[in-house]
Amino acid sequence: MTFPALTHVAITVSDLAVSTAWYNRLFDAEPVLDEDEESGAYHHAVYALGGGTLFGLHTHTADGPGEGFDERRVGLDHVAFALSRDELESWTARLDELGVPHTGIKHAHYGSGISFRDPDNIALEFFAPPA
Template identity: 75%
Template sequence: MAAFPGIGHIAITVSDLAASTAWYAKLFDAQPVLDEDEESGTFHHNVFALDGGMLFGLHTHTEQPAAETFDERRVGLDHIAFTITRDQLDGWVARLDELGVARSGIKHARYGSGISFRDPDNIALEFFAPPA
């Protein structure tokens, strides 16, 4: 059997597609490569192409859910981590500060170091540096 494949893309549902697209465009320093209604007509998505071939999609659905924000303590997604090196930690702290994004300090653990922050829908994000 072949090795288990890596993750090809992540798609998250957002409450305000335009606002989230603008926020992530600043974070990624890039514009979406795709902005379209999905062919079934049940959602619209904007997709960013990140380094390493990863796609990151923002979705808005035609049917409205119950109003609530993301909470990683519920069953489902806990957080999304973007891989960086330990040498890049301080640079990402400065970049988040430049963007006005609230963040944690750099936290070090046996399994790696990270900076936690949240998107406009309170989705937990992290820059994560595995141990050297």
């Protein structure tokens, strides 16, 4: 039996309006869903990405601990979006066009990637496995 693919990733953001505008520009798309969750515990804006994956932004009605994102804390380290090696240069140019700071293309034996961060400092990456 094959382990199933990821269907969605959801991240909690501090300011939904700021994050939605930022991700709209990054994804060049609007959310396919933007609503209060049925229980009223959170609001979510959800994007449909290639390959059928959904990417959600959540804001909760109850206050959280108030600490910013840090990948060294237990929990999420980063989210990586799949690319081919041929697409890395064009995504570097796209991040530059959007004014998003990034690491440039970094190569390793396990693949190549471009790391960057969202408005809440959440670590994101464009990643291409080795050819």
